[in-house]
Amino acid sequence: MSSLSRLSRIFRVAARYRLDTFFGNHNLPLSARIMARCAQFLPNPTMPRGERLRHALEDLGPIFIKFGQLLSTRPDLIPADICRELDSLQDRVKPFPGEQFTAIVEAALEGRVEDLFLTFDREPLASASVAQVHTAVLLDGREVVVKAIRPGIEKVIQQDIDLLFTIARWIERNTLDGKRLRPVEIVEDYRNTIFDELNLQREAANTSILRRNFSHSDLLYVPEVHWPLTNEKVLVTERIYATPVTDVASLTKQGTDFRVLAERGVEIFFTQVFENNFFHADMHPGNIFVDATIPGSPRYLAVDCAIIGTLTDADQYYLGRNLIAIFRRDYRQVAELHILSGWVPENTPVSEFEAAIRTVCEPIFERPLRDISFGQLLVSLFRTARRFNMEVQPSLVLLQKTLLNIEGLGRQLYPDLDLWSTAHPFLERWFKDRFKPDALVDRLKRHGPEWLEQFPQIPQLLFQSLEQLHRLDRAVSARSDADRKRKGGGFRWLGAALLGAGLAIAFPQWSEAVTHTPLSGLVLMALGVILLIRR
Numbered sequence: 274m275s276s277l278s279r280l281s282r283i284f285r286v287a288a289r290y291r292l293d294t295f296f297g298n299h300n301l302p303l304s305a306r307i308m309a310r311c312a313q314f315l316p317n318p319t320m321p322r323g324e325r326l327r328h329a330l331e332d333l334g335p336i337f338i339k340f341g342q343l344l345s346t347r348p349d350l351i352p353a354d355i356c357r358e359l360d361s362l363q364d365r366v367k368p369f370p371g372e373q374f375t376a377i378v379e380a381a382l383e384g385r386v387e388d389l390f391l392t393f394d395r396e397p398l399a400s401a402s403v404a405q406v407h408t409a410v411l412l413d414g415r416e417v418v419v420k421a422i423r424p425g426i427e428k429v430i431q432q433d434i435d436l437l438f439t440i441a442r443w444i445e446r447n448t449l450d451g452k453r454l455r456p457v458e459i460v461e462d463y464r465n466t467i468f469d470e471l472n473l474q475r476e477a478a479n480t481s482i483l484r485r486n487f488s489h490s491d492l493l494y495v496p497e498v499h500w501p502l503t504n505e506k507v508l509v510t511e512r513i514y515a516t517p518v519t520d521v522a523s524l525t526k527q528g529t530d531f532r533v534l535a536e537r538g539v540e541i542f543f544t545q546v547f548e549n550n551f552f553h554a555d556m557h558p559g560n561i562f563v564d565a566t567i568p569g570s571p572r573y574l575a576v577d578c579a580i581i582g583t584l585t586d587a588d589q590y591y592l593g594r595n596l597i598a599i600f601r602r603d604y605r606q607v608a609e610l611h612i613l614s615g616w617v618p619e620n621t622p623v624s625e626f627e628a629a630i631r632t633v634c635e636p637i638f639e640r641p642l643r644d645i646s647f648g649q650l651l652v653s654l655f656r657t658a659r660r661f662n663m664e665v666q667p668s669l670v671l672l673q674k675t676l677l678n679i680e681g682l683g684r685q686l687y688p689d690l691d692l693w694s695t696a697h698p699f700l701e702r703w704f705k706d707r708f709k710p711d712a713l714v715d716r717l718k719r720h721g722p723e724w725l726e727q728f729p730q731i732p733q734l735l736f737q738s739l740e741q742l743h744r745l746d747r748a749v750s751a752r753s754d755a756d757r758k759r760k761g762g763g764f765r766w767l768g769a770a771l772l773g774a775g776l777a778i779a780f781p782q783w784s785e786a787v788t789h790t791p792l793s794g795l796v797l798m799a800l801g802v803i804l805l806i807r808r
């Protein structure tokens with residue numbers, strides 16, 4: 274379908290569901306005002322606005338449906354009534370024919386499915402807007418699922434994303450809410466994640482890492498990737514048999530301890546964010562299963578690792594400290610941390626920011642614990658910070674979204690879930706562990722090679738500095754006693770550094786040893802500090 278006919282379809286759908294009512298009349302350009310006037314002759318809307326938007330997105334097809342699902346995870350931007358409706362959007366699409374699936378697999382793996390698999394099911398196990406999944410059995414008898422991308426979807430995505438950009442730009446330019454909602458940024462965010470989903474090799478790599486991160490844990494199981502039959506177009510993974518997390522009736526029948534189950538969900542999330550810095554960011558119920566063979570110790574199973582979040586080292590640190598500070602109700606520190614981390618501008622008035630945070634957080638803490646939403650708290654905090662020009666950090670948005678999902682799921686399983694009691698000890702431990710000597714040495718070891726890499730440049734830099742110092746020296750004629758002392762100290766320092774650089778170059782095995790034996794590194798650091806503070 275051409276863009277023009279797509280656009281006219283959008284207009285028709287917008288008219289049918291009276292989406293014009295979403296925009297006030299102020300500030301609209303003339304053309305839009307005329308259209309809005311015409312729209313008044315249309316029948317009055319009978320459904321609430323959220324429902325109308327949901328129907329409109331459903332009519333516009335899978336890419337818009339997925340976009341609606343993404344919007345539903347942004348309660349920091351979208352009003353609650355609309356969020357609730359969008360949350361119920363189902364990404365159900367008619368499966369494409371089995372022959373077509375087989376053809377894609379055969380082309381991607383350069384072989385016939387009869388030769389590659391012992392059996393290959395031509396009926397799909399599941400079908401969604403981007404991919405379809407079939408079951409199969411490998412030649413060695415292992416059961417697997419085969420995932421392939423829907424044919425022609427890339428072009429559809431490209432077209433629909435272009436349309437979404439057109440709409441977003443229009444909203445941003447012409448409506449009062451446009452600036453606040455930052456629609457173009459949201460669409461950009463969407464474009465990045467949806468295109469990531471098209472590369473199955475990427476999903477396979479993510480799956481492998483997540484599996485490895487939890488290989489020694491009984492909290493989460495991630496199916497194994499079968500690499501010989503996996504590439505960008507086809508993903509083959511071990512088939513899992515477990516109860517969908519939404520099938521509460523079956524879980525109840527199995528005697529599952531729902532409290533443990535809900536708390537483990539939170540533990541998995543915090544482990545992924547703070548220990549692994551690699552979190553599954555598509556925690557929607559269709560991707561989560563439960564093995565309740567031991568009902569008192571249920572285990573999660575996760576599939577669909579296409580969307581993964583990671584934070585920068587600094588963001589991870591500030592997020593952790595922020596959460597700890599929030600729950601100590603230390604709003605001053607929350608404000609300061611936002612500034613230190615660079616999330617809000619340096620010149621933000623701390624007291625004003627602190628007061629704004631207190632205003633939104635304090636009423637939340639007055640409620641009983643079971644009614645406090647950790648995710649909502651973060652949403653309120655970010656919304657407040659946005660007023661103080663907090664920049665949208667895609668990784669933090671992803672995290673906020675995942676936290677909301679985890680919490681929603683946890684509360685569905687166990688309404689009394691006390692997220693804070695589960696998360697708090699975890700965060701405190703993480704924070705302490707970060708400053709343990711082992712962790713410091715680990716970080717030293719990790720960055721040691723880069724420092725050594727730059728080591729050979731040090732003599733050159735030093736000579737340049739020396740030369741500069743020398744020139745400065747000649748330029749300054751009148752010199753106080755104190756000055757002389759400092760200069761002498763400077764030369765002593767340069768001498769020590771040169772000696773160090775020379776030693777490292779002459780005896781490279783030492784530098785290697787320094788990065789591999791923490792003790793020698795620490796001794797050297799201690800010596801350095803003593804020299805530094807010695808007069």
Ligand SMILES: Nc1ncnc2c1ncn2[C@@H]1O[C@H](COP(=O)(O)OP(=O)(O)O)[C@@H](O)[C@H]1O
Binds near residue numbers: 405406510512577
């Ligand atoms: N390894 C697996 N074992 C069993 N079922 C699976 C497996 N992987 C996926 N499925 C089923 O297929 C569905 C779709 O797979 P998924 O990877 O989530 O695709 P999509 O990206 O289209 O959501 C899942 O919701 C699940 O029911």
Ligand SMILES: [Mg+2]
Binds near residue numbers: 559560577
């Ligand atoms: Mg899925």
